[in-house]
Amino acid sequence: MINIEKTMKNLNSRGFDASQFTTGKEAVDYVASQLKGETIGFGGSKTVETLGLFERLGENNSVYWHWKQEMDEARKNSAAAEVYITSANAIAETGEIINIDGMGNRVANTLYGKKKVYILIGTNKLSEDFDRALWRARNVAAPLNARRFKKNTPCSKGELKCYDCKSPDRICRGLVVLWNKMLGMEKVEVVIIDEELGF
Numbered sequence: 001m002i003n004i005e006k007t008m009k010n011l012n013s014r015g016f017d018a019s020q021f022t023t024g025k026e027a028v029d030y031v032a033s034q035l036k037g038e039t040i041g042f043g044g045s046k047t048v049e050t051l052g053l054f055e056r057l058g059e060n061n062s063v064y065w066h067w068k069q070e071m072d073e074a075r076k077n078s079a080a081a082e083v084y085i086t087s088a089n090a091i092a093e094t095g096e097i098i099n100i101d102g103m104g105n106r107v108a109n110t111l112y113g114k115k116k117v118y119i120l121i122g123t124n125k126l127s128e129d130f131d132r133a134l135w136r137a138r139n140v141a142a143p144l145n146a147r148r149f150k151k152n153t154p155c156s157k158g159e160l161k162c163y164d165c166k167s168p169d170r171i172c173r174g175l176v177v178l179w180n181k182m183l184g185m186e187k188v189e190v191v192i193i194d195e196e197l198g199f
Helices: 004-013 025-032 046-051 055-059 071-080 105-111 128-146
Strands: 019-022 040-041 063-065 081-085 090-092 097-101 116-122 174-178 187-193
Touching: 004 019, 004 090, 019 055, 025 046, 025 055, 025 116, 025 187, 040 055, 040 071, 046 055, 046 063, 046 071, 046 116, 055 187, 063 071, 063 081, 071 105, 090 128, 097 128, 105 174, 128 174
Parallel strands: 019 187, 040 063, 040 081, 081 116, 116 187
Antiparallel strands: 090 097, 097 174
8 A cells, every 4th residue: 555655755755745635626726826817738648637626716717727728829828828737647655756748748748837736636656666656657657548549559449457458549748757756846746635636
């Protein structure tokens, strides 16, 4: 079983902020209390969509998300925003944050150009160590996302695992590991929610 307190301590040791909430509502209230009058970009995330963060943060901020607005313009506005909201495919108890991406906009915005980044996850995305977190990202999160988007890939049709395929529909094209908070960023916070959320 994952030790959340240890996970948060290890995230802190890597320069990340970390917080924990019992419910998604508490987490949303917290993030909303931190952000007022900001420009906020959103990365593709079932977790973030389920939590209703776009709508809530849109009450007091300028928000941009290609899932909710015209795709190309929303991606450009997200890239220019000072704050970014997304999730992760997996986080290790040892503190590494892992994301796999197809277009690259989601991972790019966690790496550069933001004042603050918030990464919201359910406890289902926590893994014991780096190797298991990487395995989860490749063999659970990526195939489930491929199925959700009805991609023509082996993982969307067969056994739930990565086939390292060469399909033109492949959505796992880049892997990013955050070992530490990137230089130049004021804050990167992992918000852990005691619920099963996203993939």
